Amino acid sequence: MAPNGGKQGAASNASKRKRSSDVIDLTGDSAETRPPKTPRSSAGTPSHSRSSAGPSSSAAGGRQFARTPSWTQPSPSSQRSRTAYVPPWTPPQQHSQAERDAWLQEEDNGIFENVASSQNPPVAYDQYQKYGSLDTEIVGVRYYTGFATVGERITIKREPSNPYDPNAIRIDNMINEQIGHIGRNMAAKLAKYIDKGWLLLEGSLAGEIGQYDCPIAVNFFGPPLNSPLSEEVRERMMMDRLPTQDISRYERDQKKMQQTAERKIAANSQFKASQAPGLGGSTQEQTMQDIISGSERFNPRDVSRTAEQFGTSEDDLAAMVKAKQPMRLATTMLPYQLQALAWMLDQENPKVPAKGSKDFVQLWRRHERYPNAFTNIATNFSIKDREPTLASGGILADDMGLGKTLEMISLLVSDLENFTPSQEDELSATLIIAPLSVMSNWSDQ
Numbered sequence: 001m002a003p004n005g006g007k008q009g010a011a012s013n014a015s016k017r018k019r020s021s022d023v024i025d026l027t028g029d030s031a032e033t034r035p036p037k038t039p040r041s042s043a044g045t046p047s048h049s050r051s052s053a054g055p056s057s058s059a060a061g062g063r064q065f066a067r068t069p070s071w072t073q074p075s076p077s078s079q080r081s082r083t084a085y086v087p088p089w090t091p092p093q094q095h096s097q098a099e100r101d102a103w104l105q106e107e108d109n110g111i112f113e114n115v116a117s118s119q120n121p122p123v124a125y126d127q128y129q130k131y132g133s134l135d136t137e138i139v140g141v142r143y144y145t146g147f148a149t150v151g152e153r154i155t156i157k158r159e160p161s162n163p164y165d166p167n168a169i170r171i172d173n174m175i176n177e178q179i180g181h182i183g184r185n186m187a188a189k190l191a192k193y194i195d196k197g198w199l200l201l202e203g204s205l206a207g208e209i210g211q212y213d214c215p216i217a218v219n220f221f222g223p224p225l226n227s228p229l230s231e232e233v234r235e236r237m238m239m240d241r242l243p244t245q246d247i248s249r250y251e252r253d254q255k256k257m258q259q260t261a262e263r264k265i266a267a268n269s270q271f272k273a274s275q276a277p278g279l280g281g282s283t284q285e286q287t288m289q290d291i292i293s294g295s296e297r298f299n300p301r302d303v304s305r306t307a308e309q310f311g312t313s314e315d316d317l318a319a320m321v322k323a324k325q326p327m328r329l330a331t332t333m334l335p336y337q338l339q340a341l342a343w344m345l346d347q348e349n350p351k352v353p354a355k356g357s358k359d360f361v362q363l364w365r366r367h368e369r370y371p372n373a374f375t376n377i378a379t380n381f382s383i384k385d386r387e388p389t390l391a392s393g394g395i396l397a398d399d400m401g402l403g404k405t406l407e408m409i410s411l412l413v414s415d416l417e418n419f420t421p422s423q424e425d426e427l428s429a430t431l432i433i434a435p436l437s438v439m440s441n442w443s444d445q
Contacts, residue, residue, distance in 0.1 A: 100178065103161040104170070128200050128221035129250065131234070132243030135206060138171050138180035138214045146177035147384040148205050149367065149375060154179065154216065156201045158194050167191035171203070171216070174381050180214065189240045198222060198233045208369075225251060328413040331406060340396065340407045345414060347394035352387050364388045405434075405441060 148154060155172045159181075162168035169182040169190060182190065193199040200221040207215040220237075223229045225247065237244050323342035325333055333341070352374065353359045353366050360377055367373035373384040398404050412430055434442075 103159045131220040131222045131247040134218045141180040144178045146173045146179035148173045149382040326413045350390040
């Protein structure tokens with residue numbers, strides 16, 4: 001029998017190897033995703049007894065994972081055993097992106113099979129109503145590369161083929177890059193609503209992505225209030241302690257509106273009865289003074305002033321960058337035409353905003369917090385550690401007679417002057433679609 005010091009040394013080495021192993025169950029709650037503390041007995045030896053772990057399922061590589069109980073029959077023993085047992089000598093199990101996407105694909109196939117074989121007709125609504133909102137969190141974010149910022153929309157997907165949790169709910173950004181999973185306990189509540197089509201879930205990030213987790217806000221959309229399934233869904237949500245405040249508020253507002261409409265109808269009927277001629281009532285037509293007092297003055301000049309507030313001022317237009325006169329162009333270009341040429345050259349060769357700049361190019365700007373990230377100001381979608389793909393081209397929409405033809409010709413000859421001889425060999429022809437009557441002007445200019 002080894003001395004007590006040998007036991008402690010072996011336990012210390014095993015603990016170090018265990019801490020260096022990656023956590024495999026990525027669908028657990030935030031407390032599970034953090035490196036767990038190694039339980040020890042009174043003798044200082046790690047406790048690996050399976051009798052205290054409750055029911056478990058075996059995965060590849062010999063790991064034991066806590067089995068998530070069914071929502072209809074919760075298992076208390078599985079609630080007590082939440083930490084997965086990872087043997088210190090077993091290498092971590094890794095899954096490629098293709099394998100994880102296969103879990104989603106299997107989910108889609110399973111949905112169609114269930115709908116086809118179900119005795120009940122599939123649930124389909126032309127219009128969903130909001131039932132409530134829930135603040136929860138994404139866990140396991142350190143194992144994925146998906147990036148998103150506060151307020152950005154996310155996609156919520158089911159992973160019924162996930163080998164670690166059949167209730168797994170995956171969170172992706174808008175370009176299908178995985179960020180993490182919803183915590184195990186919350187996923188066990190929400191999975192049946194997604195699988196049966198009772199609720200449509202939409203979410204957005206409510207905070208910054210941390211080292212282990214990230215807060216999100218989830219909105220629940222369900223069947224209309226007058227549908228036969230609405231009451232059943234609400235009862236199930238209340239049993240699962242899911243929020244239904246929005247649908248309840250909507251129901252109260254509908255009742256108030258109906259009562260108000262009924263009172264107006266009753267009041268109008270009494271007024272019409274009192275104003276009926278020949279029955280003690282009298283009619284009175286509106287005078288011109290009544291019409292004028294109820295009208296509003298309108299000045300057409302205010303419309304142009306409003307447009308000027310949102311448009312570009314003349315000073316800003318005069319300060320726009322001008323391009324050089326192309327050497328191959330016989331006609332001398334006017335200053336505003338040179339400005340149009342400079343704008344078209346920038347549109348053909350767009351560049352992302354420089355670091356520290358607050359400008360935006362094609363709706364993309366530098367992120368305020370992450371210098372290597374870009375945010376789309378229209379969609380609030382962000383990408384990190386790579387530049388966005390910018391489109392080349394634009395629309396020249398000057399008024400008639402300002403020289404759009406000359407500006408386009410100057411763009412063609414400027415491209416030939418700016419490219420190097422090696423690049424000219426790669427240039428292809430330019431397709432021009434124009435009326436035959438303008439071809440003479442093109443040749444003269």
